[in-house]
Amino acid sequence: MSNYKTNIIELHSIRSDSILFLLNVKTILNKKTVFLELEIDSETYDQFKKLVIFDNYSRYRLSLRSKWDPFRNEFLSTITKSNGSIIESYDFKCSEQYVEILNQLNTIQSAKKLSIDQKYKFITICSEVDKKRTKQKRDSQKIPQKRIKHLIQMVIGVVVILVTFFIAFNNIMINVNIFPETTENEKVVKISSEKNMNSVAANTNKGDEVSKTDVVLNEEPIKKVNAEDYFITESEMTYSLPEGYAAITFDDGPSKYTKEIVDILVDQDIKATFFFIGQNAVNYPQYVTYAKQQQMSIGSHSWEHKELSEVSSSEQITDLNKTNEVLSSIIGEPVTLLRPPYGAFNEQLKQNARNQNMKMVMWNRDPEDWRVEDSEEIIEYIRENGKSGSIYLFHETSKTVEVLPKILEYLKQHDIKLVVLQ
Known part of the structure; x- marks a missing residue:
């Protein structure tokens, strides 16, 4: 052979x-x-x-x-x-x-x-x-295009009026709506030039499971993050970002790899978005805390990675509530981002997420790092596929940890602004 x-x-x-x-x-x-x-x-x-x-x-x-x-x-x-x-x-x-x-x-x-x-x-x-x-x-998971041209024309008109108004009055904050050039029915994404970075602790008691776990906060000073490093997702569902921007996201944590991933990101001065599973957060609350302390964005990936589009509306609500209660009690603020397992959703899940002031974040770049045998396959995917406007889907695996520094260096070399989602 x-x-x-x-x-x-x-x-x-x-x-x-x-x-x-x-x-x-x-x-x-x-x-x-x-x-x-x-x-x-x-x-x-x-x-x-x-x-x-x-x-x-x-x-x-x-x-x-x-x-x-x-x-x-x-x-x-x-x-x-x-x-x-x-x-x-x-x-x-x-x-x-x-x-x-x-x-x-x-x-x-x-x-x-x-x-x-x-x-x-x-x-x-x-x-x-x-x-x-x-x-x-x-x-098959992409949203069908419906009158997108008319929608873009209307929103561009509103944007021009808003920008003109705010420039005229020289306000402190300027919100600009940017649209990705894509054939998908993408929603509006707003870039905020100023954001209050102080977390407001949620007025909820920790669940019994979490209170039994020793959550150790990092006493070291936390590096400040510029407001421009954040993207504020305005739509109830986001698949991509505008040209010139990209976001790195991680699913299925927290895990034994979470801290190592966060440390690599911090070393490269890059922020990412983590979609944590509720059950895993109960087992590894210290890693959720650590990611938040390093100014990473925290979202929900359901309670136990169940396909939410296949369960009843009441089960969806229970799943969202249970996961959000655990995560918010650890990070001290509400959880507003949801990535449904497998990217599967239906209208009732969209409505239930909307009722909890949550927005769904999908992806448009998937190197399938959970299945590769050689970590170089991951970086090869990054090199061969589009970079600008991407939302990258990664998982907390040893192969991803191994190649993550190369991925970050490569994207930085191509003048892509890596942002965290909120």
Whole structure:
């Protein structure tokens, strides 16, 4: 077998025309994304049909290894399903032909080699049309465009009037509405040139679970943050930022990596937004406190990472209240930002969040750091995708910690203003 390091093989689709049984997969060869078509046998195809259900939130990764089961006298391979923070692996029966395909995938070093080498008889490079399908899963979560042109014209008129008014009276604070140049139905984002940075402690008692945990506050002086480092989200849902700006966000904490991530950010003089899970905050309140002391922004990521669009309205309200009570009791101020797990929401969740004066923050750049085997894949994603106007989605993982300094240095080199969301 080749010493070449095998990349992740992500299953994209399965299809059959009664004669051919095909798997469409995505991988990275020589730092380039390549779409491949694998011709498999009918029995292995049936195994995939039983295991795989494609939706907006699940991803499937193929193992490039197989094993022989001497007791059942058959080959087995593995497929891994990822759905947010839930990762499950399944063994399935496969044929000798499928095992041969896995062996071939292990030897491929580049798309060019694949296209000219005849030994890969079960593997072909997909057409450009196939590449467009990968966007469907991510695009399905975007808000459809409705009369955006008319909306922009109206709001620009209001902005011009407001700016003229405030300049004329030379007020201390000037609020400017900026619109991202995007085809998505993005909402207005307001940049505030002045903001009171003093936190007002919430007049609520800590929950029983939190009061039992020793929360240690940092006695060291906290570095002041310029008001210009903050973005004030005006809309009830935000997917991106205006040109020239970007925001770094972290999901699924607090965790054992939170302090290390915060320290890296502080060392680079950069602020980020953390979306914490309520249960994790109960276990690691000191890391929530530490992030807040370093002027990071704190938002809710639900109580236990449950898909909120799949539960009743009353369960949504309970989840939001429970999480907000824990987080606000730790940081001493209300929590106003919500990132729903998996990016899944419905109208009742939007209304329940609105009733609690919360705004949803989504994302438009996802390096999928929770699934990579090599941290360099994360920085490669950052280099290959757009930077200006981005809201980056990261997770608190060892791979992210490893490559975070490189990411921050790279973005700073490209004159991108990294801001924290509020």
